[in-house]
Amino acid sequence: xxxxSLKKLTKRYGNIQIVHGIDLDITDREFIALVGPSGCGKxxxxxxxxxxxxxxxxxxxxxxxxxxxxxxxxxxxxMVFQSYALYPHMTVRENLxxxxxxxxxxxxxxxTRVAEASAILGLDTLLDRRPSQLSxxxxxxxxxxxxxxxxxxxxxxxxxxxxxxxKLRTQMRTEIKKLHAKVQSTVxxxxxxxxxxxxxxxxxxxxxxxxIEQVGTPDEVFRRPATRFVAGFIGSPPMNLHEATIDxxxxxxxxxxxxxxxSQFKANVAIGDKVVFGLRPDDIYPTGHGISSGxxxxxxxxxxxxxxxxxLGNETLVFVEFNGSDWVSRMLNPRPLRSGERVAMSxxxxxxxLFATExxxxxxx
Amino acid sequence: MKGGxxxxxxxxxxxxxxxxxxxxxxxxxxxxxxTICLPGLWIVLSSLRPTVEIMAKPPVWxxxxxxxxxxxxxxxxxxxxxxxxxEYFRNSLIISVTSTVIAVAIGMAGGYAxxxxxxxxxxSVFLGLMLTRTVPGVALSLPLFFLYVxxxxxxxxxxxxxAYVALNVPFTIWLIDGFFRQVPKDLAxxxxxxGCTRWQAFWQVEFPLAGPGIASAAIFAFLTCWxxxxxxxxxxxxxxxxxxxxxxxxxxxxxxxxxRGMCALAVxxxxxxxxxxxxxxxxxxxGLTSGAVKG
Numbered sequence: 001x002x003x004x005s006l007k008k009l010t011k012r013y014g015n016i017q018i019v020h021g022i023d024l025d026i027t028d029r030e031f032i033a034l035v036g037p038s039g040c041g042k043x044x045x046x047x048x049x050x051x052x053x054x055x056x057x058x059x060x061x062x063x064x065x066x067x068x069x070x071x072x073x074x075x076x077x078x079m080v081f082q083s084y085a086l087y088p089h090m091t092v093r094e095n096l097x098x099x100x101x102x103x104x105x106x107x108x109x110x111x112t113r114v115a116e117a118s119a120i121l122g123l124d125t126l127l128d129r130r131p132s133q134l135s136x137x138x139x140x141x142x143x144x145x146x147x148x149x150x151x152x153x154x155x156x157x158x159x160x161x162x163x164x165x166x167k168l169r170t171q172m173r174t175e176i177k178k179l180h181a182k183v184q185s186t187v188x189x190x191x192x193x194x195x196x197x198x199x200x201x202x203x204x205x206x207x208x209x210x211x212i213e214q215v216g217t218p219d220e221v222f223r224r225p226a227t228r229f230v231a232g233f234i235g236s237p238p239m240n241l242h243e244a245t246i247d248x249x250x251x252x253x254x255x256x257x258x259x260x261x262x263s264q265f266k267a268n269v270a271i272g273d274k275v276v277f278g279l280r281p282d283d284i285y286p287t288g289h290g291i292s293s294g295x296x297x298x299x300x301x302x303x304x305x306x307x308x309x310x311x312l313g314n315e316t317l318v319f320v321e322f323n324g325s326d327w328v329s330r331m332l333n334p335r336p337l338r339s340g341e342r343v344a345m346s347x348x349x350x351x352x353x354l355f356a357t358e359x360x361x362x363x364x365x
Numbered sequence: 366m367k368g369g370x371x372x373x374x375x376x377x378x379x380x381x382x383x384x385x386x387x388x389x390x391x392x393x394x395x396x397x398x399x400t401i402c403l404p405g406l407w408i409v410l411s412s413l414r415p416t417v418e419i420m421a422k423p424p425v426w427x428x429x430x431x432x433x434x435x436x437x438x439x440x441x442x443x444x445x446x447x448x449x450x451x452e453y454f455r456n457s458l459i460i461s462v463t464s465t466v467i468a469v470a471i472g473m474a475g476g477y478a479x480x481x482x483x484x485x486x487x488x489s490v491f492l493g494l495m496l497t498r499t500v501p502g503v504a505l506s507l508p509l510f511f512l513y514v515x516x517x518x519x520x521x522x523x524x525x526x527x528a529y530v531a532l533n534v535p536f537t538i539w540l541i542d543g544f545f546r547q548v549p550k551d552l553a554x555x556x557x558x559x560g561c562t563r564w565q566a567f568w569q570v571e572f573p574l575a576g577p578g579i580a581s582a583a584i585f586a587f588l589t590c591w592x593x594x595x596x597x598x599x600x601x602x603x604x605x606x607x608x609x610x611x612x613x614x615x616x617x618x619x620x621x622x623x624x625r626g627m628c629a630l631a632v633x634x635x636x637x638x639x640x641x642x643x644x645x646x647x648x649x650x651x652g653l654t655s656g657a658v659k660g
Contacts, residue, residue, distance in 0.1 A: 052554050073560045085551035089573050099559035102569070150559070 002063030002076075002153035002186055003028050004049065010057035011044050011210075018044050020210040021058060031180050031187045033201035035194055037233070041210040043158055046190045050079050050156050063153055078147035079156040082163065084139045086131040092118075092142050093127040099150045117145040120182060121175075137168045144176070148183060157189040161196060173199060194234050198222070206230050226362055228355040231278050237317060239278045240327045243357060246273040253277075253323040260300055262349040268363045269354065275363065278353035284329040286318060287344040291332065298350035306341050320345060405635070412436070412628035419624050435629035448626075449604045450633065453612040456601075457634075460522055460608060461590035464529035468586045471530070472537025473579060477567070479538065480545035481553075491542075494535040502532060506599040513600055520606045528596050533586040540585070544578025545571065580645050591638050609634045 004026040011019040019041040026032050034042040047053040049060055051072035059068050067075050078099075086095050094101075096117055100110045118124050121141045131139055140160065147155055160176070161169045177200055180187055191197055197204045198218045206213045206221060206229075214226040225231035231239045244251040244259075246269045251259045259277070261269070269275065282290070287301065304320040304327075316334035319326045320343070329345065337343065354363040411419050412435050414428045441447040478484075479491055509528060510519070518524035548571050556566035572579075594610040601607045613630055616623040 050554075050558060052557070071562070072554075072557045073562065077558065079555070079558045081551045081555060083549060083551045085549065085555035087552060087556075087570055089570075098556070098569075102560040102565065146555075146559070 003061075004063075004154055004186060004188065005061040006045070006049075006058065007061070008058035009045065009048060009055060009060060011041070011048060011053065012056040018210050019048070022207075022210075022212050024205060024212065024215065026186060026188065029184050029186055031189065031200060031202045032205060033189045033191060033197035033203075034205045034207060035191055035197040035233075036207035036213075038192060039209075040207040042190045042192075042207050045207070046079075046156055046158055046188060049154075049188060050077055051075050075154075076150075076152050077154045077156055078150045078152040079158065080143045080147050080160045082159040084131075084143040084163075086139055086142055086146075088131050091128050091130055092123060092134070092145075095131070095142055096123075096127075096145050096149050098146070113149050113151075117148045120148065120179070121145045136164050137172060140164060140168075140172055141175075144179065148179075152185065155183075155185050155187045157187065157191075159191055160189075161191070162193070169196075176200060195236065198234070204234075206233060208233075224362070224364065225278075225353065228276050228278070228360040231353055231355065235280060237281050237328045237330075239280050239353070240284070241276055241278045241355075242323055242325070242327075244275055244277045246271055246275060251275070251277055255324040257323045259347070260349065262352040262354070263298065264350065265352075265354045265363055268365055274357040276355040276357055276360075278355065279327075279347060279349075280351065281317065281328045281330040283348040283351040284320075284327060285346055286329070286331050286337070287346045289331045289333055289335075290346060290348070298348060300347040300349055302345050302347065303342050304345050306337055306339055306343060308339060309337050318343075408628045408631050408635075412625060412632050414625070416623075416625055419628075435625045436633075439626060439629055439633070448612060448615040448630070450609075450612065450630065452604045453607055453609045454633070456522065456606055457591060457608040457610075458637075460525050460529065461587050463522075464526045464533065464590050465583055465587040467526070467530045468533035468537045469541075469579060469583045471534050472541045472582055472586075473572075475534070475538035476541030476543075477545050477571075479542040481550070491539075494538060497531075498535050502593070503595040506596050509596070510599050519600060520602050522606060524600055525597060525606065525608070528600060529590045529593065532593075532596075533589055536589075537582045537586055540582040541575065541579055544575040544582075547578075548574045584642055584645050587641065588638055591634070 004024075006022055006024040008021040008023060009019060010017070010021045022041075022045065024032075034045060036042050044053060048055050049062075051067070051070060051074075055068055059066055061067065062075055062077070087098065090098065093114055096114045097110045100113060105113075114127075115124075118127060121144060123138070123141055123145055126134060126138060126142075131142065134142065140163075143160070157176075161172050164172060173196060176189075180200075189197075189200060201218065203215060203217055204221050205215050208229050214221055214230045216224070216226075221230055221234050225234065225239075228241060232241055242253060244253045246252075246261065247258070248271060249261050249266075251261055253259075284290075302322075304322050306318060307321050307326055308319045310317040310319075311334060314332075316331045316337070318329045318331050318337060320329060321327075331337075355361060356363055410428055413431045413433065414425075415430055415432075418425050418429065439447055439450050475494075479487065513519040513524050516524075518527070552570050552574070553563075553566045556570045557563065561569060592610060593608075594613075597608045597611045598614065601611055609630065613627050616627040616630070
């Protein structure tokens, strides 16, 4: 069990800088998800923590010990690879026990620990098979078992579910969550899938182009995104984001359309400011078909034409045209709607977000 | 109903066509195998029949008079028509095995480096190595001869081993590089996280997985050395260093060639090579890496 602390961690390949001096403190037994689009430096960061990449500057501490130049084997970590990286010439049992064999553990000790890990993951019946005889989900479990057997201070996961089909992914996600509850280790989990990050992590680190955009609980990053990027990245379907200019108590959009300026931002903006207005699909809905969390004064009513609807059973995604483009809205208890129909929409502006156009930072105080 | 009947006809004619194709395949395969195997068979036959039959025109297909005289004579000692076959065999074995072991060791180190590391001038070095293969060995025999004479390593095991290692290294590097490339990088990394040093990760994980490839490189290298004639005939001259292929020349005299004896020696040469190939072939199981990554 250990804390992990990154200080001004930097990675350069020649002149190209991949990770720009990031700082991050991870507490003991915390489940941290590093999330971001491909090329944002999340995997590189994980590999630096693992010791598979050298660090260019800064430092990494695991359990208070600086491990900058230690080889992977001396860091007491274990890692689950995206490709699983099972040893194909060994049986499941040998795969699980490999780290113990290398460490020179006694045969009995090895058997007990392999049995423990395989019991946790339900691998008991597969111990004598080779990786090639396993399904994707089983391989995934063996990879996790191999990590558990080491009893590491920190678990590192590098996009472990991205090779699985959608159904299995959901299932394994739950298993990882259960596993964390059982083994109670610090976990650093890299993914590009924000749903995985939201569902699994205690805290989410959103990265972009080698910088950390925001660190926060799933609720924080969802409800109070620090930047325009985070607002657009977290949430599905993504937040509606549109550029506007502050007018007298109003948001003026390029097309000439206007919305009242949300009251929570009034103190933080001046007339003429260029801003990006953001509203989640949950906060824009055909009147009577949503959950309003604000007072009625904050809910703006407007009639808009429907372009497309996407029924999902329990809800329907309704695309309405406003300001010359499509805004996605979420309709609860759906009723049939036709394209082209004009419907009364409610916009809950108490949940709206404003970001400065130039810096992308939130204008919330 | 009529449609159904037509369908069945289509099916049976398709089945017939497939059968016919299968038979044609077998005939084709038989002809190809015959072409490949006939010279070998002819050598074995020629070693067992009298010279008259060997030289006969038109050729005698079914041997009339089979004897093992050629083999008996070969081992009967010098002066009685024999040749120092045991010595030649020993030379061939020492030279081939040693140079194969060295070439494979260098090939493993080089192949691994080319497969795993990035370094300056990597592709030019690789290309350079391959280009050395474009020079025919015979073209080098005369310069090598002069060089070896100067160095005093002419007619020695060492000299020939050195030449063969140089001959085989580009090839083993190229072949083994390909096999290491097929072993996913993640595996060595996983092994390092599991507590291995870089060295242990190589021997415990990457080496066993590239094993079949390394074995095939070894076979090729061994056979090249075992069968090589052009260089060996220039660089060796005495019983202490001559290899079996050079030993074949012992059957040529000024005016005559003992075809039967030559064929018998060729058979003696082929047997160990064939045995080795059969033994190692069993271990050349491909697809060992399947299941390592993805699914």
